Amino acid sequence: MPNxxxxxxxxxxxxxxxxxxxxxEVALGYTEEQAINEADRCLQCxxxxxxxxxxxxxxxxxxxxxxxxxxxxxxYEILTASSSLPAVCGRVCPQESQCEALCxxxxxxxxxxxxxxxxxxxxxxxxxxxxxxxxxxxxxHKVAIIGAGPAGLTCAGDLARLGYDxxxxxxxxxxxxxxxxxIPEFRLPKKIVRKEIEVLQKLGVKLRTNMVxxxxxSIDELLEEGFEAIFIGSGAGLPRxxxxxxxxxxxxxxxxxxxxxxxxxxxxxxxxxxPIKHSRKLAVVGGGNVAMDAARCALRLGAEEVYIVYRRSExxxxxxxxxxxxxxEEGVIFKTLTNPVxxxxxxxxxxxxxxCVEMELGEPDESGRRRPxxxxxxxxxLDVDTVVIAVGTSPNPLLRNTTEGLxxxxxxxxxxxxxxxxxxxGVYAGGDAVTGAATVILAMGAGKTAAASMHKYIQEKxxxx
Amino acid sequence: xxxxTERKELNPSVTLLKIHAPLIARKAQPGQFIILRVDExxxxxxxxxxxxxxxxxxxxIIFQVVGSSTEKLNALRPGEFIADFVGPLxxxxxxEGLKKVAVVGGGVGCAIAYPVAKKLHELGAEVHSIIGFRSKDLVIxxxxxxxxxxxxxxMTDDGSxxxxxxxxxxxxxxxxxxxxxxxxxxxxxxxxMKFVSLLTKTYGIKTVVSMNPIMIDGTGMCGGCRLxxxxxxxxxxxxxxxxxxxxxxxxxxxxxxxxxxxxxxRSREETCRILEGGESNA
Ligand SMILES: Cc1cc2nc3c(=O)[nH]c(=O)nc-3n(C[C@H](O)[C@H](O)[C@H](O)COP(=O)(O)OP(=O)(O)OC[C@H]3O[C@@H](n4cnc5c(N)ncnc54)[C@H](O)[C@@H]3O)c2cc1C
Ligand SMILES: Cc1cc2nc3c(=O)[nH]c(=O)nc-3n(C[C@H](O)[C@H](O)[C@H](O)COP(=O)(O)OP(=O)(O)OC[C@H]3O[C@@H](n4cnc5c(N)ncnc54)[C@H](O)[C@@H]3O)c2cc1C
Ligand code: SF4
Ligand code: SF4
Ligand code: FES
Numbered sequence: 001m002p003n004x005x006x007x008x009x010x011x012x013x014x015x016x017x018x019x020x021x022x023x024x025e026v027a028l029g030y031t032e033e034q035a036i037n038e039a040d041r042c043l044q045c046x047x048x049x050x051x052x053x054x055x056x057x058x059x060x061x062x063x064x065x066x067x068x069x070x071x072x073x074x075x076y077e078i079l080t081a082s083s084s085l086p087a088v089c090g091r092v093c094p095q096e097s098q099c100e101a102l103c104x105x106x107x108x109x110x111x112x113x114x115x116x117x118x119x120x121x122x123x124x125x126x127x128x129x130x131x132x133x134x135x136x137x138x139x140x141h142k143v144a145i146i147g148a149g150p151a152g153l154t155c156a157g158d159l160a161r162l163g164y165d166x167x168x169x170x171x172x173x174x175x176x177x178x179x180x181x182x183i184p185e186f187r188l189p190k191k192i193v194r195k196e197i198e199v200l201q202k203l204g205v206k207l208r209t210n211m212v213x214x215x216x217x218s219i220d221e222l223l224e225e226g227f228e229a230i231f232i233g234s235g236a237g238l239p240r241x242x243x244x245x246x247x248x249x250x251x252x253x254x255x256x257x258x259x260x261x262x263x264x265x266x267x268x269x270x271x272x273x274x275p276i277k278h279s280r281k282l283a284v285v286g287g288g289n290v291a292m293d294a295a296r297c298a299l300r301l302g303a304e305e306v307y308i309v310y311r312r313s314e315x316x317x318x319x320x321x322x323x324x325x326x327x328x329e330e331g332v333i334f335k336t337l338t339n340p341v342x343x344x345x346x347x348x349x350x351x352x353x354x355x356c357v358e359m360e361l362g363e364p365d366e367s368g369r370r371r372p373x374x375x376x377x378x379x380x381x382l383d384v385d386t387v388v389i390a391v392g393t394s395p396n397p398l399l400r401n402t403t404e405g406l407x408x409x410x411x412x413x414x415x416x417x418x419x420x421x422x423x424x425x426g427v428y429a430g431g432d433a434v435t436g437a438a439t440v441i442l443a444m445g446a447g448k449t450a451a452a453s454m455h456k457y458i459q460e461k462x463x464x465x
Numbered sequence: 466x467x468x469x470t471e472r473k474e475l476n477p478s479v480t481l482l483k484i485h486a487p488l489i490a491r492k493a494q495p496g497q498f499i500i501l502r503v504d505e506x507x508x509x510x511x512x513x514x515x516x517x518x519x520x521x522x523x524x525x526i527i528f529q530v531v532g533s534s535t536e537k538l539n540a541l542r543p544g545e546f547i548a549d550f551v552g553p554l555x556x557x558x559x560x561e562g563l564k565k566v567a568v569v570g571g572g573v574g575c576a577i578a579y580p581v582a583k584k585l586h587e588l589g590a591e592v593h594s595i596i597g598f599r600s601k602d603l604v605i606x607x608x609x610x611x612x613x614x615x616x617x618x619x620m621t622d623d624g625s626x627x628x629x630x631x632x633x634x635x636x637x638x639x640x641x642x643x644x645x646x647x648x649x650x651x652x653x654x655x656x657x658m659k660f661v662s663l664l665t666k667t668y669g670i671k672t673v674v675s676m677n678p679i680m681i682d683g684t685g686m687c688g689g690c691r692l693x694x695x696x697x698x699x700x701x702x703x704x705x706x707x708x709x710x711x712x713x714x715x716x717x718x719x720x721x722x723x724x725x726x727x728x729x730x731r732s733r734e735e736t737c738r739i740l741e742g743g744e745s746n747a
Contacts, residue, residue, distance in 0.1 A: 173502060173548070209549070210549050212552075215492070216492055216553065249720070250720050250721045254689070257689040260681055260687050349716075396685050396686065398703065
């Protein structure tokens with residue numbers, strides 16, 4: 001008889017009062033006992049509805065059963081048959097709108113804590129198992145990956161396991177993409193990402209950092225150098241702004257700049273050379289994961305008051321539920337149905353406040369969400385000295401501009417077919433570079449699809465030759 | 466890791482380094498820059514490519530010691546290594562087709578202006594260089610400029626060398642005496658570029674300036690380097706660093722450049738203490 005408790009096992013967390021002052025991980029992970037107890041809530045449904053909600057179709061009942069049987073190694077192996085970064089996805093997937101949304105236990109009560117169990121199995125493995133990485137037999141073919149985010153890393157891993165000679169070209173000085181420069185330490189410890197990358201290196205993947213493709217080498221030059229197929233996983237790193245007055249004042253950051261200074265350049269650590277402004281009152285504009293991360297980082301840097309300013313209502317916020325919940329517990333103040341119209345400055349050109357209007361929700365727009373409209377005469381000034389803009393990003397135009405015949409849509413996203421092939425022969429793409437800002441698991445899924453297509457492409461070419 | 470092959474002190478606070486970076490040397494063009502991190506804890510700091518040699522595979526940078534990163538960089542010697550070195554970044558200068566150009570450099574900005582003057586000279590243009598410094602002991606690259614210029618004027622604020630006065634005074638005199646320039650290229654402190662642009666605007670001479678806002682990634686990802694040019698927001702690292710001087714909002718750029726002033730002063734004092742400590746132990 002399974003555990004019929006209507007509630008998930010609670011996730012142990014650092015207390016809000018403590019964690020708002022440190023960068024240590026907030027969610028601590030299930031104990032073995034909690035994991036077994038939670039695994040016992042799964043009904044092992046024959047038709048596996050949950051699996052349809054997972055973009056990479058992890059055998060969810062399978063890995064949960066293995067946890068129940070205390071065979072954690074097997075659980076991990078089931079996970080990695082479909083996902084190359086289970087320790088990451090268990091932490092950052094928006095489970096509530098994917099696998100867990102379709103779990104039958106969710107009909108009466110809470111769904112099974114699939115993400116939490118995934119994390120448990122992955123963490124157990126990282127801690128207890130001696131990583132046995134066997135270098136596959138080389139197949140004599142060279143491929144290149146542009147960008148070391150989740151899409152590129154996944155594609156690299158799959159191809160390396162097939163025996164390819166894989167080189168990743170990464171623009172920054174470290175690999176990981178958004179996982180290292182965006183998502184903060186307290187949500188995804190960097191050592192987990194590093195560990196995943198070490199595994200790839202043991203598989204023989206070559207990592208070349210400080211290589212901005214399009215500047216130092218072009219895609220065509222990579223092809224000329226003998227790379228037989230190329231995967232573009234360059235992400236969607238170009239920040240958007242709101243185009244309101246005052247947006248270039250000093251004290252206004254894009255979320256990317258703010259988070260990069262903190263996460264990548266370690267500005268939160270005393271010994272770092274990178275400066276970050278220590279604000280008194282700070283507003284983050286936006287309602288996604290990026291906005292929550294920026295707000296929670298600002299608290300940890302010692303800001304007295306931190307606001308989330310979002311033009312729709314909380315129900316429409318795209319952030320993971322858990323992050324909204326954590327942000328509130330930590331003391332972030334939510335100003336929903338509020339839209340900034342101007343950033344005010346003092347004589348030194350520094351932010352002195354943000355003028356906003358109140359909004360109300362009208363008819364649904366093309367995204368299906370109710371369109372916010374400004375209430376007349378509702379202007380007010382929010383007293384802040386720093387503003388962080390987190391209203392979205394789009395793909396960087398660099399590769400498109402330097403590669404003949406690489407087609408993009410009107411948002412600058414690369415156009416690919418269902419196999420991940422771009423408009424250029426032998427050049428594949430996936431992740432945020434194709435979809436615009438999305439999720440880690442979707443980027444990984446795209447990396448996997450492309451790896452399979454690249455393998456097929458090279459095999460067929462060889463047959464013809 | 467990138468090896469330093471040569472080091473030369475040009476004046477008490479300006480140093481030249483040659484760094485082995487063959488891939489970058491193969492692609493580099495005037496107007497472009499690199500970003501480096503001195504060590505694993507370092508900031509990412511941008512420097513213009515002052516010279517490049519694709520045969521040797523080296524990139525030359527010339528920098529002024531202003532803060533903690535440049536201080537650490539200045540402590541390195543030939544044979545030692547820089548942790549990260551990435552480039553060439555930014556767009557190259559557009560110099561083709563120019564017949565007669567005034568190149569105006571201010572302070573360490575002369576290091577950035579020099580490769581431009583040199584390239585113009587190689588392309589066969591008539592080059593008039595005006596380089597300005599606070600005083601005699603800060604003068605750099607004098608011979609280099611003379612070698613590639615038809616006219617080379619050196620200005621100092623205090624008159625201790627060359628002519629006394631500002632670069633704008635010399636530029637005005639050259640224009641007034643009948644020189645018709647296709648373009649003026651001004652590289653130096655933002656204030657200097659602002660006043661050069663104001664001056665040339667009155668004569669309607671096209672003016673290009675090289676902006677150096679604070680940068681992090683240099684690839685268009687952080688938006689920290691944004692400027693207002695012609696009323697639109699642009700990113701200096703990918704859209705520039707060179708822009709039409711008559712369109713740049715210099716006042717905004719000056720304000721944004723001061724964002725970290727206090728922090729950096731503190732950080733530099735700490736580095737100085739560390740370096741002093743190290744030396745007295747030696
Ligand atoms: C702050 C923040 C929080 C997020 N939180 C979540 C979350 O909780 N859950 C979730 O599922 N998703 C989250 N996301 C979204 C998720 O991180 C992205 O969808 C995912 O990282 C996309 O992966 P990618 O591999 O396509 O691109 P990226 O992770 O962006 O990686 C692209 C890489 O390519 C490199 N690159 C770019 N151009 C070049 C070039 N020309 N040459 C060489 N290299 C290049 C970049 O430097 C980067 O390393 C968050 C994003 C942000 C910014
Ligand atoms: C595209 C570009 C090209 C550049 N080329 C050169 C060059 O060829 N030679 C050279 O000496 N310098 C150049 N700079 C400036 C150089 O990057 C800075 O001097 C350096 O980052 C300072 O680092 P630091 O840690 O030593 O000083 P910090 O401690 O960071 O700063 C010390 C002082 O310098 C100011 N400062 C910081 N960053 C910049 C910046 N990006 N531009 C101007 N002032 C700044 C600060 O406000 C502060 O007053 C360039 C900058 C850019 C953006
Ligand atoms: S990868 Fe994400 S969607 Fe798939 S099972 Fe894990 S948490 Fe759910
Ligand atoms: S739907 Fe829920 S209960 Fe059913 S197998 Fe999936 S996780 Fe288990
Ligand atoms: S330096 Fe980050 S966008 Fe230019």
